[in-house]
Amino acid sequence: MAEHLLEVEHLKQYFPVRDGWFSTKPLKAVDDVSFSIDPGETLGLVGESGCGKTTVGRSILRLYEPTDGVVRFEGEEVNSRNIHQLRRKMQMVFQDPYSSLNPRMTVEDIIGEPLDVHHLYQGRGERRDKILELMGLVGLNAEHATRYAHEFSGGQRQRIGIARALAVNPKFIVCDEPVSALDVSIQAQVINMFEELQEKLGVAYLFIAHDLLVVRHISKNIAVMYLGHMVETAEANELMDHPIHPYTESLLSAVPIPDPKIARQKKRIMLEGNVPSPLNMPTGCPFRTRCNYATDRCAEACPELTDRGNGHKVACWNR
């Protein structure tokens, strides 16, 4: 029945922040975000720090209890009762390969833990076989199994984290900045591995990152977030080559291009000022305070995502 693997509708995630002795006010980390991901494909989620991209990933997996909105996985609504079972199908890879692995556990135990939690083996032998298979899948040697996380380099640790996520044979993985902490040459190894695993296992990714060239390379579709709102989403090359939203435009023009000739010709659209605090959101469109095209209408109401053809959706009154 359900065509999409994952559907997110009007997801809202507010955090209470104290602003007085007894009063709190909401910090709107994610405000009304909707998107969907099909089986075996990758959605890239980009935006600057504080735009809520990580929160989206965590809310989907119910690491936070969403304030409002619906997340559907294979047509089934995700709630606090069924999330435990659904985490057999949805997993996460974290940004920091140094703090996301328990230093007191061996690699075998780290990768084996999801198997223990979900009772996915019959005896010790099967557990060990599964772990070794997973390690082979991410390019780790069998003799690494009894070592501790600190004995590995950053790239290898990220492989351990990925093997852990793959242990339950999930259909969907949230990858939260999985390559940002790695060196360029190692980054390429891990990106290739993500692609190979997708081809082999048909797993879908929500790929959260700030490096736009990496996101373009790995994603089928890209969504751009600003201050908790989704401002534009389209097929990856369409979005990168023909951005419509003024924020996407300036974000793309700010990316340093590793090609001197193109870099010299490039025109930069500079943004003035800083991102406003999510506690004091501007009325209407969140981007209007830094936008060159802002009009009175932008202050009055927040634009909705509207389709501009071929699934290229933009939330802007003026473009």
Added chain:
Amino acid sequence: MKKYEHLLSVHDLHTTFTTDNGEVHAVNGVSFNLDAHKVLGIVGESGSGKSVTAYSVMQILAENGRISGGSIIYKGEDISKWDEKKMAGFRGKNCSIIFQDPMTSLNPVFTVGNQLMEAITLHTDKRGAAARARAVEMLELVGINEPEKRLKQYPFELSGGMRQRVMIAMALACEPDILIADEPTTALDVTIQAQILELMLDIQKKLGMAIIMVTHDLGVIAEMCDEIIVMYGGRVCERGTADEIFYNPKHEYTKGLLHSIPSVKGSREKLQPIEGTPINMLNMPKGCAFCPRCKEAMKICLEAVPEELFINQDHAAACWINVRDGITGGPAVQKEEEVVTNG
């Protein structure tokens, strides 16, 4: 008539750290020249010795580190032989540094004005109101609004981009000849990064200082630098103009780096990563440092360290493959004796 050939000339620099596990040779014979109005980029992965090279110029190495060989000639004088007192006068006044992390490089318990004016009073004869005026002027130069108000604020009240601007203002307060930027934008968002890079080039045009840009980001290098040094395992693999390095790489490591980054044009071709992991500096191979990861490695690569040889007048690389292919325009780095006789 200039008395010296280059503003800064580093020759055969060796920097060593003493650790519990033995001596680590973080920098192994690095040489480069820097002239006013130029941006020199040093690119490499973590552990390549790029930051240590920069810190050696400033002599701000960790306690267990020392410059174990070579010379650092600034305006004709070898500053690597200077004592701490002389170096204190050099740092900040002639050569400044900005660090990667603007969150931790400002002192949290002093106001911005206090820290900015400290740099000014230390190195110039401006005091009191004059120093304050200079601080305001510097904040204006780096594009901070309401500078008078900012002087009274503490670092935690400013955003990351603002803090990095304050760091730049502080570094430039005494109009140094050389600005060293050690990954100045790595901790910042892309739009803020673009602002800071633009600002640095802008100020450079106004003040004419030389910049040493240390980074791992090939994009930043391509946009900023006149000349590029690619480092691996504490040695220079390749040096040249931006166009030569990006369009005509002649070292296998540089080629590997360029193949590791996703295409700018968005073709989804598979990346070709460099296999293996970066070398362990405690256990350096006898020959070329990159040899264990190099697909084209030959017998000689295991045996001997390749010399840097000119490819053309704007470009040199240290790779045995170039020797095999007969591309040599003579040694790029002069031997010590020749420098002495020339000098």
